[in-house]
Amino acid sequence: xxxxxxxxxxxxxxxxxxxxxxxxxxxxxxxxxxxxxxxxxxxxxxxxxxxxxxxxxxxxxxxxxxxxxxxxxxxxxxxxxxxxxxxxxxxxxxxxxxxxxxxxxxxxxxxxxxxxxxxxxxxxxxxxxxxxxxxxxxxxxxxxxxxxxxxxxxxxxxxxxxxxxxxxxxxxxxxxxxxxxxxxxxxxxxxxxxxxxxxxxxxxxxxxxxxxxxxxxxxxxxxxxxxxxxxxxxxxxxxxxxxxxxxxxxxxxxxxxxxxxxxxxxxxxxxxxxxxxxxxxxxxxxxxxxxxxxxxxxxxxxxxxxxxxxxxxxxxxxxxxxxxx
Amino acid sequence: xxxxxxxxxxxxxxxxxxxxxxxxxxxxxxxxxxxxxxxxxxxxxxxxxxxxxxxxxxxxxxxxxxxxxxxxxxxxxxxxxxxxxxxxxxxxxxxxxxxxxxxxxxxxxxxxxxxxxxxxxxxxxxxxxxxxxxxxxxxxxxxxxxxxxxxxxxxxxxxxxxxxxxxxxxxxxxxxxxxxxxxxxxxxxxxxxxxxxxxxxxxxxxxxxxxxxxxxxxxxxxxxxxxxxxxxxxxxxxxxxxxxxxxxxxxxxxxxxxxxxxxxxxxxxxxxxxxxxxxxxxxxxxxxxxxxxxxxxxxxxxxxxxxxxxxxxxxxxxxxxxxxxxxxxxxxxxxxxxxxxxxxxxxxxxxxxxxxxxxxxxxxxxxxxxxxxxxxxxxxxxxxxxxxxxxxxxxxxxxxxxxxxxxxxxxxxxxxxxxxxxxxxxxxxxxxxxxxxxxxxxxxxxxxxxxxxxxxxxxxxxxxxxxxxxxxxxxxxxxxxxxxxxxxxxxxxxxxxxxx
Numbered sequence: 081x082x083x084x085x086x087x088x089x090x091x092x093x094x095x096x097x098x099x100x101x102x103x104x105x106x107x108x109x110x111x112x113x114x115x116x117x118x119x120x121x122x123x124x125x126x127x128x129x130x131x132x133x134x135x136x137x138x139x140x141x142x143x144x145x146x147x148x149x150x151x152x153x154x155x156x157x158x159x160x161x162x163x164x165x166x167x168x169x170x171x172x173x174x175x176x177x178x179x180x181x182x183x184x185x186x187x188x189x190x191x192x193x194x195x196x197x198x199x200x201x202x203x204x205x206x207x208x209x210x211x212x213x214x215x216x217x218x219x220x221x222x223x224x225x226x227x228x229x230x231x232x233x234x235x236x237x238x239x240x241x242x243x244x245x246x247x248x249x250x251x252x253x254x255x256x257x258x259x260x261x262x263x264x265x266x267x268x269x270x271x272x273x274x275x276x277x278x279x280x281x282x283x284x285x286x287x288x289x290x291x292x293x294x295x296x297x298x299x300x301x302x303x304x305x306x307x308x309x310x311x312x313x314x315x316x317x318x319x320x321x322x323x324x325x326x327x328x329x330x331x332x333x334x335x336x337x338x339x340x341x342x343x344x345x346x347x348x349x350x351x352x353x354x355x356x357x358x359x360x361x362x363x364x365x366x367x368x369x370x371x372x373x374x375x376x377x378x379x380x381x382x383x384x385x386x387x388x389x390x391x392x393x394x395x396x397x398x399x400x401x402x403x404x405x
Numbered sequence: 406x407x408x409x410x411x412x413x414x415x416x417x418x419x420x421x422x423x424x425x426x427x428x429x430x431x432x433x434x435x436x437x438x439x440x441x442x443x444x445x446x447x448x449x450x451x452x453x454x455x456x457x458x459x460x461x462x463x464x465x466x467x468x469x470x471x472x473x474x475x476x477x478x479x480x481x482x483x484x485x486x487x488x489x490x491x492x493x494x495x496x497x498x499x500x501x502x503x504x505x506x507x508x509x510x511x512x513x514x515x516x517x518x519x520x521x522x523x524x525x526x527x528x529x530x531x532x533x534x535x536x537x538x539x540x541x542x543x544x545x546x547x548x549x550x551x552x553x554x555x556x557x558x559x560x561x562x563x564x565x566x567x568x569x570x571x572x573x574x575x576x577x578x579x580x581x582x583x584x585x586x587x588x589x590x591x592x593x594x595x596x597x598x599x600x601x602x603x604x605x606x607x608x609x610x611x612x613x614x615x616x617x618x619x620x621x622x623x624x625x626x627x628x629x630x631x632x633x634x635x636x637x638x639x640x641x642x643x644x645x646x647x648x649x650x651x652x653x654x655x656x657x658x659x660x661x662x663x664x665x666x667x668x669x670x671x672x673x674x675x676x677x678x679x680x681x682x683x684x685x686x687x688x689x690x691x692x693x694x695x696x697x698x699x700x701x702x703x704x705x706x707x708x709x710x711x712x713x714x715x716x717x718x719x720x721x722x723x724x725x726x727x728x729x730x731x732x733x734x735x736x737x738x739x740x741x742x743x744x745x746x747x748x749x750x751x752x753x754x755x756x757x758x759x760x761x762x763x764x765x766x767x768x769x770x771x772x773x774x775x776x777x778x779x780x781x782x783x784x785x786x787x788x789x790x791x792x793x794x795x796x797x798x799x800x801x802x803x804x805x806x807x808x809x810x811x812x813x814x815x816x817x818x819x820x821x822x823x824x825x826x827x828x829x830x831x832x833x834x835x836x837x838x839x840x841x842x843x844x845x846x847x848x849x850x851x852x853x854x855x856x857x858x859x860x861x862x863x864x865x866x867x868x869x870x871x872x873x874x875x876x877x878x879x880x881x882x883x884x885x886x887x888x889x890x891x892x893x894x895x896x897x898x899x900x901x902x903x904x905x
Contacts, residue, residue, distance in 0.1 A: 133742045156744035170739035174422040175415065180736075186411040187743035215422075231739065 084147045086111045086239065086271050087132065092141035094127055101127045102138070103295035109288070114265050114272040116286030118279060118387060123292045125275035126167070129243050132273070133164050160188060163232035163240045163270075167247050169224045171231050173217035177208055180216055180227065181234050188235030198234060205267070206230045206260060222253035226260060233264060240264065242274040246281055254278075258285045279387055291387055313339050314355035318348045318362060319375040331365055332358070408745055412753030413760070416727055420761065453531060456483045456492055459504035466504040469516070469542050473502075473535065493521050500531055510546055547687040555681060562675040569668045576661045583654040590647045593640050600637040603630045709861035710834050712769065713796060713854055717828060719765050720800025721807070721821045724758045728808020729817045732899065747896050751805070751889070758801045759794075766793055788864045788871050795881040796857035802888035809895040828854040856880055 085108035094102040101124045109115045119125050130136045131143065134154025143150045145158050154162075164170070171180040178199060185195040203209040206226040211219065216227060225245065232240060245261070246254040258281055265272050276282050282289055283303065290300035299306065318325075323346040332338045332350060337358055340351040352358045355378055366373060421427045455478050459466055462482075474480045481498070483489040489501040499521070505514035516539065520531060607630040610623045680686060731737055731754070740750060774780065781789060804821065811817040829835060831849040838846050838855070849855065860877035863869035871878060 135738070135741060154742075159742060159744040162742070164739065164742055166735065166738055168735045170735045172415065172419060172734060172736050174419050179415070179418065183411055183415050184739065184743065186408050187740065187745045189408075189744060192407065 085109055085144070086113075086146060087273070088144040088147075089128075089131075090142045090144070092128075092131065092138045092143070094124070094131060094136070094138045096127075100295055102131075105141070105292075105296055107290055107297055107300065109271065109273060112265070112269060112271055113288045114261065114274070114286045116282035116289040117273065117275045117292055118277060118282055118289060119275070119292035121277060124295060125292055126243050128292065129164075129241050129273070129275060132241060133162055134159065160235065161238040163235070163237035165225075165228045165232045165240075165242045165245060167244045169216075169228040171216055171224075171227055174215065176213050176215055177203070177219070177227055177230075178212040180231055184231045185234045190235055195234075198236075202230045202234055205233075205263065221249060222256055225249060225253070225257055229257070229260060229264070233268065233270070236268065238271060240270045240272045242272065244276055245274055246276065246278060254281060255284075261285055313351035313353055315379045316348075316350040316352070316355055316359055316362065317375070317377040317379065318350070318373070319346060320348075320366065321372045321374050327369065328362065328365060332362070335361065408749055409753055409756070412750060413757045416731075416754060416757035417760065419730065420723075420727065420757070453478050453500070453534070454498045455480045455535070456489045456498040456501045457481070457504060458483045458486050458489045458501070459508070460506040462504065463506075463508045465510065465546075466508040466516075469504070469508075469539060472538050472542050475538075478534075478538075490519050493519055496521075500535060502535075510550070544687060548683050551686050552683045555683060555686070558675060558678070559681075562672060565668050565672045565675075569665055569672065572661055572665045572668065576658055576665065579654050579658045579661065583651055583658070586647050586651045586654070590644050590651070593644045593647070597637055597641055597644070600634055603633050603637070606630060607634070706866070709858050709865055710832075712766070712793070712861055713857040714829075714834070715765060715769060716762060716793070716797045716857065717800050717825055717854060719762050720758070720797050721804040721825055722818070723761050724754070724801045724804025725808040725811075725817045725821050726814070727754060727758060728805050729811070729814045732808070732812075733814070747893060751892055751896060754805060755798070755801060758804070759797060762797045762801060763793070766797075782868065785864050785868050788869075788874070789861070791871070792857065792860045792864060792874070792878070792881070795878065795885060796853065796860075799853045799857075799881055799884045799888065802885065802892055805892050806888065806895055809892065809899045828852055831855075832858065834858075851880065853881060853884055 087107075087109040089105055089107040092102050092105040092107075093100065105128070107128075117125050117128065127136070131138050134150070145161075148158075150158065172183070175183065181199050181202065182195055185198065186192075190198065199212070200209065203212055206229055208223060208226055208230065211223065216224065219227060229240075229242070229245070232242075240261075242261070246257050249257060261272055261274070262285055264270050274282075274286070286303060288300070288302050289306065291298040325343050325348045328348065329341050329343065332341045335352075335358065337354045338350060338352045340349075342349040342351075350358060350362070359376070359378060363373075455473055457466075457470055457473075457480055462470075470480050470482075483492065483498075483501070486503060489498070489503065492498040493501055501519040503517040503519070505512050505516070508514075508516070518532070518535060607627050610626055610630075613619075613623060615623055680689070731740075770781070803824065807817050807820045807824070811820055831841070831845070831852050832838070832854045834854075838849055841849060856877040860874045860881075863874050867873075
């Protein structure tokens with residue numbers, strides 16, 4: 081029996097004015113996962129999260145939380161199980177660290193005793209236990225992000241949603257925050273959904289990911305599944321002096337071993353599980369056509385390359401569709 | 406309940422930790438009350454400059470100027486009529502008084518006062534004050550003239566009395582003279598009746614025809630009787646004269662009696678004047694304006710307005726500022742996604758603002774107590790608190806509404822100031838409502854500012870019961886209920902706008 085997803089988006093469409101932001105989007109997120117949603121800026125990541133926390137409503141589609149359909153406003157029982165951090169810190173800068181936690185703890189229906197007990201634990205978890213009486217505005221960027229996360233988990237949510245959690249942080253602080261997320265996921269058994277356009281950090285922390293592009297999910301799965309899928313292909317990166325590849329693309333597309341051919345920025349990207357034989361074929365073709373090679377490389381794709389190729393492939397398909405129509 | 410307390414605690418902490426807000430909250434009302442109590446703690450006008458011009462100042466005009474120069478007015482003699490009026494335009498003078506040349510009580514020309522009508526709030530006070538001064542001088546003059554007139558009448562009355570007595574005596578004397586004349590006339594008439602007898606005797610003596618001594622005697626007798634007859638005949642003429650004299654005396658007696666009765670009538674007319682007091686004649690109807698309350702300074706009358714102005718500005722500004730700060734805070738988003746209702750945040754914000762406004766009112770009352778030992782009678786405390794609560798609630802909810810409607814602090818502040826100005830302009834604070842057209846006035850009467858001021862005035866000055874201010878009380882209550890609903894709707898709408 082297939083386990084029920086923790087969160088299920090079904091056929092979600094969101095329109096702002098005349099602009100379709102999400103179009104018939106489907107996504108399943110399982111229990112205990114650290115789910116990364118990657119996509120370019122403006123691809124609809126924040127909108128998707130805002131729908132999930134009930135801040136905005138989709139025009140179409142259904143959302144299931146632990147199998148229960150959310151039909152109207154997000155019920156308080158569901159809100160109680162969700163923690164959220166936005167791109168910028170959602171706390172009061174003029175209150176102290178402790179006062180912010182007390183305030184949001186109360187709003188999340190915690191009793192005064194529970195708040196008193198939880199604050200030291202949470203502060204220790206986010207490594208702010210020595211700064212509880214500091215005014216929040218006086219904290220460093222990394223501390224602020226940790227306080228924001230602390231505010232989001234004060235009520236022990238089952239689902240923690242983070243919108244670009246490492247935005248504007250330096251690499252060290254970024255690593256610190258990502259480690260904290262792993263710690264929360266492990267120690268508190270919290271399902272985490274995070275968005276980012278920084279693929280390295282998604283690669284570093286997420287167990288699952290989805291690529292959101294052009295209003296829809298292009299691909300989703302575990303990181304290993306995606307890597308495995310793309311590790312079957314090797315990537316040939318070719319650059320010639322002329323930079324004209326149309327004749328070569330046509331020739332490559334006739335080859336069964338070639339899975340994808342993408343032309344981008346004067347370069348040709350070719351994906352194939354038999355990259356070495358294809359590379360030989362390319363060199364022969366170039367020689368017979370008197371094309372001089374400027375640069376050539378053979379790689380196993382990283383996540384960012386997977387992302388780029390998928391995006392480019394999607395762009396290519398769209399172009400082809402337009403030409404056909 | 407914990408949530409509500411936590412929201413209120415958070416709002417107050419945010420307000421107090423902002424130095425400028427804390428200063429405004431704590432020192433604002435203190436500063437305001439000090440300033441206004443100093444300004445209004447008097448019943449006089451200060452430094453009102455009156456310019457005077459006359460081609461030739463008379464004693465009377467100088468005495469009026471002297472009168473005006475007392476107390477609050479400062480009189481300046483100007484050399485030119487146009488200069489005098491121009492100085493009003495340039496605000497160097499408040500009033501220009503043009504005295505006719507050589508002004509005296511017989512002058513037919515009047516004193517002209519020029520005022521700047523555009524200074525509506527001041528001009529009527531000045532006109533009233535100057536009119537009072539001039540009227541006092543005019544009364545003094547009337548009193549002097551009336552006093553002279555009354556003295557003359559009294560003197561004439563006394564002299565008529567004396568003359569009447571003399572006339573009565575004259576009449577009596579004339580009557581006695583007439584009686585004497587009648588007596589003489591009667592005697593003479595009797596004598597005249599003997600004339601025939603004498604003539605008869607004379608004739609008989611002639612008939613005797615005697616000579617000698619007897620003849621001589623009879624001759625002497627005849628001469629004597631003839632002389633007697635002749636005298637009797639001449640006496641008859643005197644009787645006629647006496648008759649004529651008697652008739653004249655009658656006529657004179659009638660005249661004397663007429664004069665006597667006329668004098669009596671004049672005297673009677675004098676006596677019929679009941680009021681002979683100068684003050685009563687100069688001002689037969691005395692008026693005295695008595696206040697319905699006995700307050701010694703303007704401050705007591707302006708205090709209700711002052712209180713509502715504080716409620717208006719602090720209510721609107723504090724509420725709009727806290728809502729805008731809340732909205733612009735990134736934590737606003739987290740508030741939305743917590744399992745806490747919108748109503749809770751509205752109530753929390755409302756109570757926080759109410760605490761701030763009530764604190765300011767408390768500061769005002771405490772400063773009043775410290776400055777002037779003024780206390781509030783126990784019987785009005787409940788009504789006072791109720792009206793302050795209702796009025797401040799209306800302004801706080803209006804401020805919250807503005808806070809939710811506008812995006813930035815600048816536009817919200819602009820909206821607050823505009824609204825406060827509208828509420829102030831259409832109240833009795835700047836111009837009396839009675840100067841407004843009826844249609845606008847009937848709308849302005851529902852101005853919460855006016856409702857608050859009127860209710861507080863009745864409570865503070867007249868110690869009115871709640872029943873006496875029921876209209877204001879229920880109208881304010883309706884405002885509060887309507888605004889709560891409106892704020893709730895607008896907050897939901899503002900959430901949608903925040904998302905977009």
